Amino acid sequence: MSTDAHGNSKFLQHHYDTPAQQFGAAKLGMWLFLAQELLFFSGLFVAYGVYRSWYPDAWVVGSHLLDYRMGTANTCVLLLSSFTAVMAVRSAQTGNQKATGNFLLATIFLAGCFMVVKYFEYHHKFEVGYLPGQHFAPHGEGLVEIVAAARETGVNGVPFHLRTFFGLYFVMTGIHGLHVLVGMFVMGWMWNRNRKGEFSKRYSTPVEMTALYWHLVDIIWIFLFPLLYLID
């Protein structure tokens, strides 16, 4: 049976006996990579937990300086993009080349929407001086917002460690955003390979692996969103 697969296959690499073996290896490798990604992000989440427990006031005020409506919009956009990604996989598995391409394009478009919203959020923070660490220097509207947020949350002053909050905000959302950009690039690549007809009912592994990565990026955001935007 393995020789048969070798003889007929364009996608089976010579060091695998069967397509199923090749697929299993790819998936194992992908899950190992995703596990590594989780552990990589866990360092940031631990830093978040430590500083939040140390500086609760800074976290409450800092969170109120973020626009939770933009965060909510971006959450919905990413969830929708996970859906289009899973539909791209399904289309590839059922051999529907056109739908695969369209769902990939939809996913890229939604990822782009996410980045545009992110751009507006970052832009506002740069303008009013909510910069990370030692660069934190709110002015003008930025100060007005801090005073309003402090009053709203009942914090009696400006928490010094707002700079730490924004440090983590920029690092966590920045590295996540970088993952989104990488995802867009890889999906563009998949779209091109799909256009050239490389995928079929028998072989859709690259699309599936890309979608796995994309779902992980979604999961990271699922945690980032309430932890950063929704602190009461």
Place this chain on the structure above:
Amino acid sequence: MTTESTASHSHSSPDDGEVVSHIASTRRHVIVLLGLLMFTALTVGAYNINLGDWNLAAAVIISTCKSALVVWFFMELKDDVAFNRVIFLGAVIFMGLFMAYTMNDTRYRNIVDAYNGGRIDPRTGELANGTAAGIVAQGGELGPLPTLPAGEADGEPAQE
């Protein structure tokens, strides 16, 4: 978009060396998406109700449910081999260990040894630096609120 039933093994026999795809129905994917959006609404709703100490717990529990939906259905760990599930669960468990041990140190630093006065800096008699209780005792490192000129705010830098 068609709505076929889940997990069609039938198109290939188990041991012909072909990849066996578990093709889920579009309907199931839509239901999962709606579930995820519902949980998002729930998180935002919980934010607008003040739950006090339960706020963080609510946020983390809801996020965990959403992630479980994504991992189980979208990433199809449901139909994956046990070894891949072990890898994922292993990563989650080690994340938990990492967080639990680190927080157990940083949150209760010098507090557990209260019998020996570990939380008090012997040189000053005050709460020791770096203890969570010490930081709270210092007023959470709060600076004074900036005084804004009446009417409009000018470009004055923040007080430190």
